[in-house]
Amino acid sequence: MDKVVKAVESYERDHARPATINDLMVMFGLCFAMVGVAHFVGGQIADFFAPYSWAVQYSFASSFFWMVVIITVIGVIFSFTKIRRLDHVGASKIGTVFIFVLIAAIGMQINLAGIVSQWRLLLIGLLWMSIHVVIIFAVARIIRAPFFFLAVGSNANTGGASSAPIVATAFHPSLAPVGVFLGILGYAVGTFGGYISTN
Template sequence: MPDLSYLAIDSLPLAFGIIMAIIGLVFYTQGLPGKFWRRFYAVLPGIVLCCFIPATLNSLGVFADGIGSQIYGFTATYLLPASLLLMTLSMDVPKILGLGWKAIAMFFAASIAIIISGPISLGIAKWISPEMFTDDTLWRGFSAVAGSWIGGAANQAAMKELFGVSDDLFGMMILVDTTNASLWLLAILVMAKHSAKIDKFLRADSSSIDKVIAAVESYERDHARPATLNDLMVMFGLCFAMVGVAHFVGGQIAGFFAPYSWAVQYSFASAFFWMVVIITIIGVIFSFTKIRRLDHVGASKFGTVFIFILIAAIGMQINLAGIVSQWRLLLIGLLWMSIHVVIIFVVARMIRAPFFFLAVGSNANTGGASSAPIVATAFHPSLAPVGVFLGILGYAVGTFGGYISTQMMRLVVG
């Protein structure tokens, strides 16, 4: 991969302008009537390109160090909660709850698959390269991956402290985590385009999902109207006011739990965790009030715009070049993720769960509340709240599941 670091962009506005131009170009070409573009986007969905193109530019050194993390920090702080609110306030809660038990079943199947896939992958790696396991360093290091893939960043940090992972090794494990999780995310986004064929393979009944989508589309057709300036000012004023409230209250609650070690391990001391919970609760409450009428003027569409900006910001943090430098650790992570994927496909086929439940249940574990709504949106924007709920559930079980997986890894290779 050529090195373009001498051209590195260190201007935050310019870097942000570039990713916005990429998103705009993707959507422009996606909307063109030509046969070439239809075939092109049938293979590579726009949502994948919005992530992969910034990732490629970052790997080539086009963006200076820290630029991607700054833009992601902005999107995660402001646009992620805003998108969650705008998408959640427009949802039909009874119909979402009517999706049934298979959504929860696939989430826990994905959690259990990650728990057992870690020890299996490390056992295979030890059999192939026993020299990598001369001490207890690696199984402790992979505890951070287990915590992240079942929960999120807070659970990952809890595993680091719990098992005494060194800073250098922790950095390598973040690379293993983000690279493999990002590859799986990209694979899901590609497969989402072909979910009907995958559902046929899984012998799944997706009628409950189709009913939710049909109800939302019917609601939009019956109530959609052109937005006025007054509509937009009220929408964004209310939206970002609630984002501010969620951050403030979330920080206060996290501060209350901070002195308790058990709370840290279970993400109760994470301000981000509480922010996501609070903004979701606010959105659910709004969905039962007249505020839901904001979707008549495109609230969920604005939420989708914010999600795509978040996707591009995530791409800016992916370094594809890291695959070469830490290839052995990355291969262990890839084996871990592959076993996880095989298990959840087997479970989905056994219980005839739609691919949507498989994809969102898996990513709610491996990606958390920040990317599970992205996966759900790839199927239909109205399904984003399902990703939010399962992502929050992932935070709740992340530390517990990560601890069990790590102890199993210790028994296998320790």
């Protein structure tokens, strides 16, 4: 883990630079523009599939499904372009701020009374998490991964980018980008893997 901390700190030290107004405008512009594209294109694709009953069964008629798929694909594509250099001016830190806002928004919608009324779903969730924990610990033992990767990898698979950076920061402040990366990778794999496994 010390090697990871040194590598991240060294990378940030060599590439980091102060953000300019132009950098911030590009970041926010890309963010809102790509979300807008995903909303529009996702709605168009969903409308195309809406008349087909089989498409409804497989979520092809859901605009939200297509929005998530499209924005995931766009994000992965951007990571192979020069756009990834925006991280040098603090894109990950801005993303982390929005992650905290997302967590707060989710938390404000929680209905604690649902724990009593939907206790069967809670048991299913506990079963899933138990299986997840067993697999994570088994794989970590086989590949002899440090506890850091076990904890952050687990959160990347269950909570995604909304929780992995927070866990990574608990080990060392400079490791937040590692948590963001693993969380986004969890989203990218989970979006398609989850859909395939449920159908």
